[in-house]
Amino acid sequence: MLALVVLARPFIPTEWDEFVWLGKARFESLGFGAGVTAALDPAQNVIPAGYPPLWPSIVGWISLGHDALSTHVLAASLLVLLCAFTALESLSLDTPRPWVVIVLLSAPLVWVHARSTYVDLPVGLLGLAFFSHLRQRSLFAAAVLAVVLAGLKDEGLAQVLAATVAVLFLEGLRAWRFLLPAVAALTSMLTWRWLVHLHGVHLFDHALGFPEWGWLPSLFRLFALHATDVFSWGVFWAVVVAMLVTPAADKQVRALKVMLVLLFAFSAAALLLGPERVRVFAENGTLLNRLLLQLWPSAALLVIQSLPARSPAH
Amino acid sequence: MKRPAVVLALLALAAIPGFVHVLAFRADAPPKRWSSTEPIARTLNELHAKAPWPVTPVKVVREDDELFPLGRYAFPNRVEVIGSPLELELRGGVIGAQACREEHVRIICGVGP
Numbered sequence: 001m002l003a004l005v006v007l008a009r010p011f012i013p014t015e016w017d018e019f020v021w022l023g024k025a026r027f028e029s030l031g032f033g034a035g036v037t038a039a040l041d042p043a044q045n046v047i048p049a050g051y052p053p054l055w056p057s058i059v060g061w062i063s064l065g066h067d068a069l070s071t072h073v074l075a076a077s078l079l080v081l082l083c084a085f086t087a088l089e090s091l092s093l094d095t096p097r098p099w100v101v102i103v104l105l106s107a108p109l110v111w112v113h114a115r116s117t118y119v120d121l122p123v124g125l126l127g128l129a130f131f132s133h134l135r136q137r138s139l140f141a142a143a144v145l146a147v148v149l150a151g152l153k154d155e156g157l158a159q160v161l162a163a164t165v166a167v168l169f170l171e172g173l174r175a176w177r178f179l180l181p182a183v184a185a186l187t188s189m190l191t192w193r194w195l196v197h198l199h200g201v202h203l204f205d206h207a208l209g210f211p212e213w214g215w216l217p218s219l220f221r222l223f224a225l226h227a228t229d230v231f232s233w234g235v236f237w238a239v240v241v242a243m244l245v246t247p248a249a250d251k252q253v254r255a256l257k258v259m260l261v262l263l264f265a266f267s268a269a270a271l272l273l274g275p276e277r278v279r280v281f282a283e284n285g286t287l288l289n290r291l292l293l294q295l296w297p298s299a300a301l302l303v304i305q306s307l308p309a310r311s312p313a314h
Numbered sequence: 315m316k317r318p319a320v321v322l323a324l325l326a327l328a329a330i331p332g333f334v335h336v337l338a339f340r341a342d343a344p345p346k347r348w349s350s351t352e353p354i355a356r357t358l359n360e361l362h363a364k365a366p367w368p369v370t371p372v373k374v375v376r377e378d379d380e381l382f383p384l385g386r387y388a389f390p391n392r393v394e395v396i397g398s399p400l401e402l403e404l405r406g407g408v409i410g411a412q413a414c415r416e417e418h419v420r421i422i423c424g425v426g427p
Contacts, residue, residue: 009344010348010351014341014351015342016382016383018383019383019386019387020383020387023386023389026367026387026390027390027391038390038391043393044391044392044393045392045393046390046391047386069355102322102325102326103322103325105326105329105333106325106326106329107329108336109332109336112336112342230332231331231332233332234325234329235325235328236325236329239325303321303325307318307321308317308318
């Protein structure tokens with residue numbers, strides 16, 4: 001059913017950034033790794049400059065070098081599905097299935113993005129999968145996911161760090177092995193940033209500066225405005241806030257709360273520390289909804305796991 | 315078991331307006347999506363026919379917001395071209411409302427001043 005929902009659509013994008021991301025996938029039709037070469041060449045003027053190239057590269061690889069928009073859209077849609085199945089496969093739920101379905105369907109905007117080729121929902125889904133594997137002590141799988149997340153978007157590293165801190169919060173600092181996937185992700189991200197710097201590519205959107213504290217009230221106002229948009233989110237985020245402030249004995253629920261609060265904090269930090277253009281885009285564009293999409297998978301699991309389980313001995 | 319039932323009922327009911335909007339009224343709603351994507355595909359096909367990437371050197375001299383995404387897909391890199399490259403203007407307006415046309419060494423897509 002999920003595959004049908006995602007794939008039953010014309011393979012032509014309709015959202016702005018989809019074209020920009022898929023345009024980068026075209027480089028792979030010129031040769032393996034041509035997208036990375038172009039991203040590290042300032043003379044190519046590829047935008048957004050300095051972004052990690054893994055998502056468009058994988059789209060190009062799955063397209064087998066075929067340079068056609070419909071092929072790229074199909075490839076990206078299959079990637080979205082892969083990320084969804086990776087997240088679902090990592091979970092072990094006691095909650096009755098109809099309840100899970102209701103929670104998953106409670107945020108209409110998620111299903112719009114499931115049928116787009118934006119990277120935000122995949123980042124959130126893989127972030128949830130990373131959290132699950134880390135909780136289950138599958139460190140190799142977690143490390144692979146961590147490196148992939150860092151390669152998809154800078155926000156992927158935020159997912160890794162938030163999940164790692166959340167798990168350490170429960171396991172204690174003696175469980176230092178849980179840090180290894182995050183170290184791998186950080187190494188991957190720093191390597192890319194070093195390459196970007198070495199090749200003279202100027203970071204625009206993700207260049208960090210001094211925090212714009214004066215914008216903090218606008219930040220909260222905008223998040224509240226977008227999160228309470230019933231046509232996009234229903235009452236999903238209101239329920240999440242209620243779950244966050246409700247005491248919970250379940251360890252997984254407590255870890256998810258820590259992860260969500262940290263993810264929000266990372267998002268806020270990125271907006272406050274980023275260049276002015278990012279704040280302008282937050283005020284006038286879809287940025288905040290896309291940041292909420294990255295938080296949605298973990299938030300959905302929080303809601304699901306906060307509901308009573310099938311078995312009283314959970 | 316009242317609490318989960320109340321929460322789930324709230325979530326389900328509150329999602330209905332959004333799904334009606336998503337399924338019927340959004341510009342990319344399923345009934346409209348096929349017709350809304352046709353002009354996009356037509357414009358991109360025209361650009362590919364007139365200036366295939368990366369074969370034809372192109373200099374984008376104008377790129378209005380409405381056609382910016384298509385321009386970035388059609389020409390994902392913007393290398394400085396020495397000599398007399400084909401010039402491209404992507405003028406704002408409704409995508410696909412008018413076919414791309416050639417004026418000397420310039421391709422003009424879209425409408426607008």
